[in-house]
Amino acid sequence: MPTLNVDGIEVEVEAGSTVLQACEAAGIEIPRFCFHERLSISGNCRMCLVEMEKAPKLIASCAMPAGDGMVIHTKSEKVKRGREGVLEFTLINHPLDCPVCDQGGECDLQDQYLYYSGDDNRYEEGRRIVAKDDFGPLVKTVMTRCIHCTRCVRFADEIAGVPALGGIGRGDHMEITTYKEQPFASELSGNVVDLCPVGALTNKPYAFTARPWELKSTETFDVHDAMGASVRADARGREVMRFLPRVHEDVNEEWISDKTRQAVDGLKYKRLDTPYVRKDGVMKAASWDEAFDVIAQKVKGLSGDKIAGLVGDLCDMESMYALKGLLGSLGSTTIDCRQDGAKYGGKHRVGYLFNTSIAGIDEADAALLVGTNPRKEAAVLNIRLRYLSKRGAIASVGEQENLTYPVLDLGDTVKALEELLKGKGDFAKTLKAAKKPMIILGSGAVCHPDGATILKLAHDIADKFGMVKKDWNGFNMLHHAASRVGAMDLGLVSDLGVNGILDKAASGDIEVIFNLGADEFDSARLEKAFVVYQGHHGDEGVKHADVILPGVAYTEKPGTYINLEGRVQVAPRAIFGPGEAREDWTILRALSEKLGHTLPYDNLAELRNKLVLEFPQVAKVDQLPKEEWADFGVAGTASETPISNIFRDFYQTNPIARASKVMAECSTAYEGAKFVAEAKATNG
Missing domain, CATH: 3.40.228.10 (Dimethylsulfoxide Reductase, domain 2)
Structure with a gap:
């Protein structure tokens, strides 16, 4: 392992490290534009210049391997003048439009100019102008601001695996663009906005809506898939304006999907904000007491085998535990979370x-x-x-x-x-x-x-x-469902399965269905049953509901989730929900009192204590479980039915995404275009 002297500090680093990494190991910050820890080294911005003794000129620390015995200076007058020169060249063609740039307040170029620049600007020639490129519905481009760091190009090639970006032209005519003027068709395209050190690539749906200093940030988790990516929800007032990734090396590193990032507007549309009751075949707004009375009247005297529950893909542990407790108090054990018809059980x-x-x-x-x-x-x-x-x-x-x-x-x-x-x-x-x-x-x-x-x-x-x-x-x-592992841990599986429950509801054997945010099935099969839908969006589940109880979305309540690894994640509330919408467990607690089977907790802390007592794994926050290997599955003779993938449209997989106008635009631009291309290829 090489040992270096950095500004008088002895530092030992792993073999293969760069001088830049050695400087950071010594606690010295090195400015950079092109270097990124997760991308290959390009060494083209030269902002990371440092002085190495016995070297004839300044070196790019990001591209120079650390060697034993090197003596590095990062604060000498020579280094200072070198960085000033780099910034001067960088700003030759960069437009001074910070007041109208969405990167303002979060711009690496702004920050580094403040700390490392001189006062001279000797460039008097005209600045170049670069035409805007269309990167798709999610990434806004102002390529005149581009400083050719190539972070976006390397991300597309190395991380996303969609080599859609590249540089064309040479010298003053070089531009970063997409090939054949096609959009950047990747489910991870929004990450180039975080990588861009200037305002060349910005968040198109978020453009001109807020400044960073106006926003209140809350560290939370994503529910659009089962990974549980660490994210930051930035809100202004009672509206979440954007999601940004948080670093979690064991889960999402520092990346998030475009659905996680851009389905944020789906939290505004098609929301349920007041209870509804079906009267004379028409859903009409009602009070909470009226809605509870209708449910109580229907459930009164009904045996438990006539009642069942369905659990959706975005539910938190607290609400699922409360629903299980409520149904149990009514004598029902028929509750299932496997909307997709999965054949795994909850035994192992x-x-x-x-x-x-x-x-x-x-x-x-x-x-x-x-x-x-x-x-x-x-x-x-x-x-x-x-x-x-x-x-x-x-x-x-x-x-x-x-x-x-x-x-x-x-x-x-x-x-x-x-x-x-x-x-x-x-x-x-x-x-x-x-x-x-x-x-x-x-x-x-x-x-x-x-x-x-x-x-x-x-x-x-x-x-x-x-x-x-x-x-x-x-x-x-x-x-693919954020609630699935938590629901399985709670034992929300039945011998019938979701399809069996729906069949019994269609035949009249099950008369009452408590639907907790389940929207990924054909609700027409519930036409004969009395359906209580509890959720935050007016999606598939409300079409044949008799009572609607408005819940809140994942950003509007504190909740516990378990990701696909079994890692427990506790999310705080970022904002409050709309209208009369309430946290799901509080709705079920109030309803239980109305039904004469009061659930044994009065606040969130009491609920969580009971949850942990019954399911101790919930207390192990952000820890990976180790389970004993066991025998599962059923041996048998399989058919010749092809195995197909469950998702056809990445952008339309849950109620929030389907309510999002941005996701609808992505679906048309990417999935629709793909369908047309495949049809043309099939038809010759």
Whole structure:
């Protein structure tokens, strides 16, 4: 390990580190525009210049490997003049439009000019103007401001895996643009806004709406998929204006998906803000007492087997626990969270967790994907699989789509898994030779008609190829719903399943349905039942509801979630909900009193205490569980039905996203365009 002297400070760094990293290890900040810890080194902005003894000129510290015995000066007069010169050149063509730039107040160029610039500006020639480019619905471009750091280009190539950006022209005519004037079609495109050190790339939907000093920030978690990415909600008054990523190395690093970032306007539209009761076939606004009275009248004298509950994909642990308690007090144990028809049960936790952990993907050297498109189901997790593809093989069983990395197609039926279990094929040899292989089952696998058989085959494949060892568990379930693991932990599964509940409701065997934010099914099957819908958006679930109880969205309540790894995440309230909307658990607590079965807690602290007593894992916040390997799945003969992916449109997967005008625009621009292109290709 090399040892350097940085401004008189002795510092030892790992082999392969750069001088810039050595300076930071010594506690000295080095300015930079092009360098980013997660991107390859380009060394083209020269802002990180430092002086190295015995070197004929200043060196770019980001591109110079740290060597033993180096003596580095970062505060000498020579370094000061060098940085001043770099900033002077950087500002030659940069427009001085800070007052109208959305990056104002958060701009690296502003900050570094304040601390490192001189007072001279000797450039008198005319500035160049660059035409605006269309990067798509999410990224606004003012390329005259671009300083050619190429962070966006490297992100597109190396992280997103969509090489849509590049530089054209030379010298004064160089421009960063998209190829063939196509939009930047990636589920991660918004991250280039965070990477851009100037105002060349900004958040298009957020443009000209707020300044950073007007906003109140709340650290919370994302619910648009099951990863639970760490995010920051920036709000003004009672409106969330934007979401930004927070660094969590073990989950999302510092990236978030475009749905996480841009579906924020969906929190404003199609909101439920007052109770409703169906009268003479028409939904009419009502008071809370009136709505509760109608429910009480319907439930009165009804046996528990006539009552059932459905749980949606965005629910927090507190509301699900309260619903389970309410139904239990009414004598019902029929409650289910598996709207997609997944065939896994709740007996063995190891059978429905992402046991490798998200960060653990970085240790794997081979992977088998079954019935999943991680690019749509967990876009940020797909980044790590892209890293994995560069050091090991990835194969897939199921419908094939572009995952941004090479994938070996093993077929789209269960037969491919049976052949693999027998050790047939080249990929079987790859798995056998791998030290840390892993398997990832997606919703397309467990929602298949033979989902239980697929689960058993996956279990046996994990056993056969050594995917589960003392220090490694390579069996993983890739959920798409933020509430799913928490609901499974609470035991919100029934023998009937959601489809069975819907069938019994259609036949009249189940008369009352408590629907807690479930919107991902055909609600017409509930036409005969008495439906109490509790949620925050007027989506599919309200179409055949008899009573609507307005809840609040995830940003408007404190709530506990468990991500796909089993990691407990406690989110605070960022803003208050609209109108008469209330926290879901408080609605259920008030309703229980009206029904004569008062739930045994009066505030959130008491509820959480009871939740932890019954389910101790909820107390282990931000910790990874380790579950014992067990036998699960059902052995059987599988059909020839193809395994298909559950998501068709990344931008329309939940009520918030479907209410978002921005997501609708993305769906038209990307998914619609893809459909047209595929149709043209099919029709010649």
